[in-house]
Amino acid sequence: MAVDTEKIMQVGLDLAGWKKMPADSAVHVKGRNINKVLIAIDVGAAELMLARQLGCDAVIAHHPIGVASVNFYKVFDRHVDFMMEHGVPTKTAKEAVAKLKERVETRNHADIYSEVVGAAKALGMPLVNIHQPCDxxxxxxxxxxxxxxxxxxxxxxxxxxxxxxxxxxxxxxxxxxxxxxxxxxxxxxxxxxxxxxxxxxxxxxxxxxxxxxxxxxxxxxxxxxxxxxxxxxxxxxxxxxxxGDSIGLNGLADQLEGLGVETVRVGILPGR
CATH class of the missing domain: 3.40.1390 (Udp-n-acetylmuramoylalanyl-d-glutamate--2,6- Diaminopimelate Ligase; Chain: A, domain 1)
Structure with a gap:
């Protein structure tokens, strides 16, 4: 059965058992009537063109792109939760994560973050990236x-x-x-x-x-x-x-195939 980009994101959230989309994931270009998708860990203009050549109706990236790459550092607070679960004092955990967030946010601030999303819009290719839920x-x-x-x-x-x-x-x-x-x-x-x-x-x-x-x-x-x-x-x-990334994307692809969506897995290691 055909799905839309919102359904694809929902499948990703369900995979993790989550209800809310994290800051490092996004529907960048909306689309409907999706029967075939290309899934890759990193997506650039080449993957978008490959998807078009292979007759795909949408592309799913894993790593953050577009605004999700700008906001990537916002999901790092989960490190605090993990550290506290293992006995690290709250203050120590927050200080360690603050250093990590500053380093990554500073680096990402210099990125040209719009290129891949702009290419998808120019091609009319629906584009989603699902990062933390797959992880x-x-x-x-x-x-x-x-x-x-x-x-x-x-x-x-x-x-x-x-x-x-x-x-x-x-x-x-x-x-x-x-x-x-x-x-x-x-x-x-x-x-x-x-x-x-x-x-x-x-x-x-x-x-x-x-x-x-x-x-x-x-x-x-x-x-x-x-x-x-x-x-x-x-x-x-x-x-x-x-x-590690292949585990999450294989899980996502398997769920989509269970809904009748054909998947083209590019650069992903087999899970069997």
């Missing part, structure tokens, strides 16, 4: 996988994540960037679906307040070097960006 679904899948296995050692966590199809199908493997697989995992925290990785300041806040193992999707090299230079006492597991 939340990914978080739930990974959390279930970790909890279903042993968590005594860091290697146990690495092994459980690696069994998820998207991670086993990835060229990049789950890595321990700080600490060692041989270490006891202790109190661990899965830190995803809060917009972006927490970087140095958030990992430090966790590790200084009783969390022995922090699990990120990815980490900047500069942040990692700072963790090593400061000799943070803990383990940092980095799972892999493409594999």
């Amino acid at each position: 939340e679904y990914m978080r739930q899948v990974i959390l279930k996988a970790i909890k279903s296995g042993r968590t005594e050692y860091v290697s146990d966590i690495v092994r459980s994540i690696g069994k998820i199809p998207e991670f086993s199908n990835a060229a990049t493997k789950v890595q321990v960037r700080l600490g060692s697989e041989k270490n006891r995992a202790g109190h661990w925290a899965l830190v995803v679906a809060a917009g972006t990785n927490g970087g140095y300041h958030i990992a430090k806040a966790y590790m200084q307040h009783g969390v022995s193992t922090v699990i990120y999707l990815h980490v900047d090299y500069g942040d990692l070097m700072k963790m090593r230079e400061d000799k943070l006492d803990g383990n940092l597991v980095v799972m892999g960006h493409l594999a």
